[in-house]
Amino acid sequence: MTIKQGWQGRFYEDFEVGDVYQHPLGRTISETDNTWFTLLTMNTNQAHFNAQVGESSEFGRMLVVSPLTIAIAMGQSVTDTSQNAFANLGVDGLRLTAPVFVGDTIWSESIVLEKRESGSRPGAGIVKVRTRTLNQDAVEVLTFTRAFYVHKADTDRAASLFPQAATPLTLEDS
Numbered sequence: 001m002t003i004k005q006g007w008q009g010r011f012y013e014d015f016e017v018g019d020v021y022q023h024p025l026g027r028t029i030s031e032t033d034n035t036w037f038t039l040l041t042m043n044t045n046q047a048h049f050n051a052q053v054g055e056s057s058e059f060g061r062m063l064v065v066s067p068l069t070i071a072i073a074m075g076q077s078v079t080d081t082s083q084n085a086f087a088n089l090g091v092d093g094l095r096l097t098a099p100v101f102v103g104d105t106i107w108s109e110s111i112v113l114e115k116r117e118s119g120s121r122p123g124a125g126i127v128k129v130r131t132r133t134l135n136q137d138a139v140e141v142l143t144f145t146r147a148f149y150v151h152k153a154d155t156d157r158a159a160s161l162f163p164q165a166a167t168p169l170t171l172e173d174s
Contacts, residue, residue: 008160009083011153012115012125019112021080026136027072028105029064037068064100073133073142076108081129085148086157089126094144098135105136113145123155 038048046053047063054062074091082088100106114128127150133142151157 007079009079010081010150011084012127012150013153015112015115015125015127015150017112017115020109021077021111022109023076023080023107025076025079026105026107027076029068029072029100029102031062031102034062034064034068034102037071038065041065041067043067059099059101061101064102064104066096066100069096069100069106069133069142070094070144072106073108073131073144074146076106076133077110077129077131077146081110081127081131081146082148082150085127085150086124087149089147089149092145092147093130094142096142098139098141100135100141104141106133106141107135108133118149121149123152123157124149125152126150 035049038045043065045065047057048054048065049062051062054060057063108131110129110131112127112129114126116126118124118126126147128145128147130143130145132140135141
């Protein structure tokens, strides 16, 4: 039997300036997501959790709280960009370009803007990407630039931590 490695994410060497990653998972935002995130972050603007207030707004419905949109977009990008990162260095140029509503499905994509070797960490490099998020109608709702430290593939920290079982997994276990 052959063990097939799952997606391990990109290491510093895998990034090329100009590469675009369309992140594979879209996310539909529910009213529960929006209400919980609003309350957990202590946002008291009722436009995010009071249907009457949302309906009387210029949008005619409740808005998704912006930090939730940002968190989902950044999370969507991790599998392709920073799964092997060990530190975010900054987020710049964050722009909320269109409103997001309960029931919207958002998708994100990132382009590699820069990469450079780390001067202080020989087993790592710094990568900068711009991410944009689109709703189900292909309307951009968010954009930001993010820089992060990412491991090189040949470092000890890049090794798999998957535990080794005492016995192999076999077809006979079924």
